[in-house]
Amino acid sequence: MAVLTGDPAFEQSVRQTFGASGAIELRIVPGSVASMDGFDTEGVTVVIIDLDASRNEEMAALERMMLRVGAWPPVLVVTQDFDAEVARSLLQMRVADFLVKPVQPVELVRTCARVARSSAAETKEAQIYTFTPAVGGAGVTTLAIQTALLLINSGQRVRLTVCLVDLDFQHGACADYLDIEPRLDLKEIEPRPERLDRQLLEIMLSHHASGLEVIAAPNRPAEMRTFDPDMVTRLLDLVSSHFDYVVIDMPRTWFSWTDSVLLGTNRLFIVSEMTVPSIRQAKGLVAAIRERLGDGPRPQVIVNRFEQRMFDPGLKKADIEQALGADFAGTVPNNYRLVREAIDRGIPLDEVKPGNNITTQLRRLMLPQSAAKPAAPAVSGLVKKLSLSLAK
Ligand SMILES: Nc1ncnc2c1ncn2[C@@H]1O[C@H](COP(=O)(O)OP(=O)(O)OP(=O)(O)O)[C@@H](O)[C@H]1O
Numbered sequence: 001m002a003v004l005t006g007d008p009a010f011e012q013s014v015r016q017t018f019g020a021s022g023a024i025e026l027r028i029v030p031g032s033v034a035s036m037d038g039f040d041t042e043g044v045t046v047v048i049i050d051l052d053a054s055r056n057e058e059m060a061a062l063e064r065m066m067l068r069v070g071a072w073p074p075v076l077v078v079t080q081d082f083d084a085e086v087a088r089s090l091l092q093m094r095v096a097d098f099l100v101k102p103v104q105p106v107e108l109v110r111t112c113a114r115v116a117r118s119s120a121a122e123t124k125e126a127q128i129y130t131f132t133p134a135v136g137g138a139g140v141t142t143l144a145i146q147t148a149l150l151l152i153n154s155g156q157r158v159r160l161t162v163c164l165v166d167l168d169f170q171h172g173a174c175a176d177y178l179d180i181e182p183r184l185d186l187k188e189i190e191p192r193p194e195r196l197d198r199q200l201l202e203i204m205l206s207h208h209a210s211g212l213e214v215i216a217a218p219n220r221p222a223e224m225r226t227f228d229p230d231m232v233t234r235l236l237d238l239v240s241s242h243f244d245y246v247v248i249d250m251p252r253t254w255f256s257w258t259d260s261v262l263l264g265t266n267r268l269f270i271v272s273e274m275t276v277p278s279i280r281q282a283k284g285l286v287a288a289i290r291e292r293l294g295d296g297p298r299p300q301v302i303v304n305r306f307e308q309r310m311f312d313p314g315l316k317k318a319d320i321e322q323a324l325g326a327d328f329a330g331t332v333p334n335n336y337r338l339v340r341e342a343i344d345r346g347i348p349l350d351e352v353k354p355g356n357n358i359t360t361q362l363r364r365l366m367l368p369q370s371a372a373k374p375a376a377p378a379v380s381g382l383v384k385k386l387s388l389s390l391a392k
């Protein structure tokens with residue numbers, strides 16, 4: 001717990017209330033929110049701010065802090081007096097709760113426990129889908145983009161939030177394929193990854209007309225360099241706490257951060273071409289990932305640009321099934337004209353041709369089974385909350 005206060009009496013009461021408990025790590029920071037702009041909330045479960053609401057600069061500093069903190073950790077504000085105007089501002093800033101001095105210890109403990117519990121329940125964790133190549137040019141970027149676009153509309157009633165993250169820093173093509181400006185500035189984040197918060201993230205997101213949010217950096221084709229693994233994991237942690245789904249486009253090279261990205265993945269796809277060498281590479285990659293990640297996500301191979309001709313002497317689906325066994329997820333048909341038009345115009349395949357064969361097959365492979373079924377009438381969260389509170 002972190003407590004920011006300039007009031008010795010309040011400080012003492014907090015120490016008495018929480019200090020004795022070995023289970024709670026108490027960090028008291030003397031000062032005010034205005035004097036402590038940039039107050040670090042890393043690793044904190046509840047923040048208590050002793051606020052002098054009569055001072056405008058304190059209200060403004062609190063507002064900045066709330067923007068930075070986002071949904072976690074919850075911030076509990078303690079004020080000197082009750083003021084309806086202040087209460088309203090605090091509500092708008094999404095402060096978890098507020099108490100007016102003098103605060104009874106029991107009340108403080110209860111409130112802290114409650115805000116911690118409800119904020120934890122509200123903080124979401126994204127489902128992460130990662131696409132990684134067996135060989136160059138297999139279609140990782142194409143399949144990652146189209147999957148991300150499908151996921152947006154896979155919810156029962158609401159549009160889901162989806163973020164596509166292009167981790168192919170050297171040859172990334174996501175922004176190009178979607179015809180948007182890449183805005184991830186690695187140079188700005190790298191020296192101080194801890195600065196990466198929700199506000200900075202918002203600046204670095206590129207928005208696509210479909211509603212898809214994209215994290216992509218301008219390409220540096222002439223630079224072969226790696227980044228601090230901490231920066232990459234921090235970026236992904238942050239993204240995954242703000243979206244329903246995160247879809248990752250991985251590079252072919254194995255970097256120092258690759259293991260941790262793959263470990264954090266819920267569904268891992270290896271994209272292969274329909275050639276013997278590519279299937280062989282995919283098989284080798286499955287084995288390598290298994291060895292490195294153990295019980296981590298199970299890699300599944302997608303064979304892209306699939307074509308089956310009757311008397312073609314080449315690979316057949318049965319050959320692929322035999323070679324890959326249970327690691328084979330399925331095929332995606334070859335449809336170059338469709339893909340090319342979608343890429344050239346920066347739009348979803350479904351917009352080029354509704355009901356096309358690639359989207360249909362991807363939907364089958366990617367979407368949770370429930371999304372394929374007709375939606376059951378769902379009570380929206382707000383209505384549920386309201387009816388619960390009315391029932392009390
Ligand atoms: N199912 C498909 N049918 C036809 N063409 C496809 C299909 N999937 C991808 N392509 C085409 O294959 C080429 C490579 O695709 P893409 O850029 O998605 O691959 P990649 O694996 O991301 O490549 P890189 O290794 O360069 O990152 C593109 O020209 C794309 O249009």
Ligand SMILES: [Mg+2]
Pocket residue numbers: 140141142168171172173
């Ligand atoms: Mg690519």
